Amino acid sequence: MTENPWKTRKETTIYQNPWIRLEEHQVLNPAGKEGIYGKVHFKNKAMAIIPIDREGNTWLVGQYRYTLNQYSWEIPMGGGPIGQDFLESAKRELKEETGLTASKWTELLRIHTSNSVTDEEGIIYLAEDLTEGETEFEETEILQIQKLPFAKVIDKVMKGEITDSISIAGILKAARVLGF
Known part of the structure; x- marks a missing residue:
């Protein structure tokens, strides 16, 4: 079924900041009964990058994730404002x-990060023909960077050592595309 069985009766913004808007929707569900639905609207698209060098290495970024209250190893990623060129946002994030x-970019995948509560979309790129330079961390970032063989990164996914959903999806798609 491609037609929306949900009927929105009223939308109310509960909270917003520069990154998200929390909405409460008064709805009629597919059975025709009244209910509510909460939605987190993201004001940016998630941009994620898998850089691969000629030797088959990639880079992971480690950082403390406030919402999870734990440290996380991930592929490089960040947000790209809706309405701006997504590839340019990805290039900026990789450099930062x-x-x-x-010099070579391939779009690997577009995903919805948690489609039951949010409309966030993620775009994952493969970046090749790399040149190393200086990082440009944002003031909110205290990052560690690891350069690892891509095969070891795949193993980290399979062992549950990488838990970020965008990273997992991107790594597994890149593994298939690159023939790992």
């Missing part, structure tokens, strides 16, 4: 977090 620039 790793110091890398790439």
